Amino acid sequence: MYEDNHLVARLRAASVGREDDVFVQGQGGRTFGAFFANAERYAALLVARGVVPGDRVAVQVNKSLAALELYIGTVMAGAVFLPLNPDYTSSEVAYFLQDATPHLFVVDPLREAEMQSAVDAAAVRDVLTLDSAGGGTLNDAAITMPAGFHPVPRDADDLAAILYTSGTTGRSKGAMLTHRALASNAETLVNYWRFTPDDVLIHALPIFHTHGLFVATNVVLMVGAAMVFLSKFDLDAIFAAMPTATTLMGVPTFYTRLLDDPRLTKGSTQNMRLFISGSAPLLAQTHTGWTARTGHEILERYGMTETNMNTSNPYEGARKPGTVGLPLPGVEVKIVDDNGAEVGANQIGSIEVRGDNVFAGYWQMPDKTAEELRENGWFITGDLGVRDEDGYISIVGRSKDLIISGGFNVYPKEVESVIDDLPNVLESAVIGLPHPDFGEAVVVVVVARNPALTIDVINTVTADNLARFKCPKRVLIVESLPRNTMGKVQKKALRTEYANLFA
Structure with missing residues (x-):
């Protein structure tokens, strides 16, 4: 029609x-x-x-x-x-x-x-x-x-959506997503994750983001399944929905908070067939803890705004903690060295992907598109990964300093720009540190010009100028930032020094 x-x-x-037939339960239903x-x-x-x-x-x-x-x-x-x-x-x-x-x-x-x-x-x-x-x-x-x-x-090549992402240099980029990219990825996920019209998805994700809008919503529509539509993540609502639902898509924060609730048991999840996690790294301890409590293994996958979903642990077969699984059908993934040559198993390299799922380029940014999207269709993700002997891929870091906190992207340069404008700030460095709830937490390390600078001042200016998910979970005022011989701030050294800040 x-x-x-x-x-x-x-x-x-x-x-x-x-x-x-009921498509949506909740918010009046549809x-x-x-x-x-x-x-x-x-x-x-x-x-x-x-x-x-x-x-x-x-x-x-x-x-x-x-x-x-x-x-x-x-x-x-x-x-x-x-x-x-x-x-x-x-x-x-x-x-x-x-x-x-x-x-x-x-x-x-x-x-x-x-x-x-x-x-x-x-x-x-x-x-x-x-x-x-x-x-x-x-x-x-x-x-x-x-x-x-x-x-x-x-047509398939026409644009359906633009979602803004960004590099660490500041200016946000509009990722152009075609009808083909969105449709093909949803079709692939329906089959790979075994969705049927009998499924009921608990939808507690935001819908301004790839995960909630294109993964969750498009998959459910594509197969004609139903969903429980929640305005936000709510523990009581999740537990109320699980007896009649079959699937949940969430960020790691969902699963850590559910694990902290004594109501999470094999009995409370017995009607569920699948728990999917993405948008941020899932700690291996969360994966194993979930299995011990519920008998279910969380299925972790890997995607980006520019590419939709690239890899997934299998529905049937081993779901390896700490990995994002195997390339999805129709999606090519390679891990390459600095010269573009593919590396062997257990060697770290840059992740590149190609397939119908990949975006058409950055809105009004032909130079940036050419820099990150090769003419032969390979997209340079900026992520660093490693593939084991079984072909499972793990994300080990990012060549860019992108922070993913609670499933949302935070770009250090944007936060640093707000803080560095303060008259009593000499310089700042924004880093992401492991956090048991958010996956990564935004941390600001600041060098003051004089003692008048306070943590409260920094928290106030960031709250006034930035979305809440970009605001720091912790502010550290230090005497100096570590630098290399060329004068570049060494964020890796900061991440190492403060790695256990939230432990």
Whole structure:
């Protein structure tokens, strides 16, 4: 019924003829019929307001079913969905809007006034609001639209979404994701993780991120399964859902917090068939502890904003703690040395990937695209890895200083820039350190110009200028930073010195 739109056709096919079947439990619930009818109304509204194929629709709202319907409606309209973390400040949003030049910006009504300066700076043509209950000017306008919108034709190579990522040098990059990249990866995961229409996924992830939006949501839609849709991770809600659910996708923080709860037992998880972890490294002790408590082995996988999912531990077969498994079907993964030659087993090298899952390049950044995406399709991930004799891959570090805290990417340079602007700061270095709950924690090591600098001052300026997940969990004021003979700050030495800070 949506056959002319590559991605939406594939996300809808499994539920055609099942209009009255429940797709979403929670937040009022949705049948498949109601979900797609609402998405059609959003698509019709976008077109009526002048959105044309290829236009960007930027969305900074809290998690809701309406936001998920807007994602599908945007793709139906032939536009490009651009989700933004609701924690971003107006100064952060200003950059994204100016870079992506969206036709429409959808924002929570409680933050509309706060974001006005960002909207004005980017000269965004249209602004609508959407709150966490599905209310706002977007919904008010959409309910006047008739159902039955026929999706705008889009081919496999057309853009479906842009998700912003970044390098450690500061400027955020918009990863352009095609219909093919999203559809092919979801199809692969459905088969590899053995999803069926009988599955019920507990969805407690954010939907501005690859994991919650494209992995969780697209997989469930692709196979016509159901999900329990939670506004956020909540222990009580997770335990209430598990007796009738079958799967959970989460970041390591989910599993460490569940392990800390005495309700986690073999009995409480007996209806579940699969627990998946990603977006940050899962400690081997979390993996083994989970198995001891529940009898289930967590399945860890590896993906990126630019590539969707690349590897996964197998559904059937050994799930090795500390590894991210094997390359997914249709995805090539190689580990190479500094000269681009593949290294042997148990040798560390740079990870490169190739496949239909890989992005089309960085928005408006041809030089950066050429630097990281080879003409032959291989993407240089910036991650360092090693492959064992069985082909299982482990991520051992990052060639970039990216920090992944609680599943969210934190780029040290951005945090350092805020801190270094303080008059009493001489210099700073932001590092990620092992943390039992968040996987990695943001830590700031600061050299003061004078004793007037306090930890409270640093915490205040970061809280005022950065999203919460980027703010430091600990601030250390030191006399000097370690340097090499060329004067470069040695962050590796700092990570070694403070490795047990959260132990």
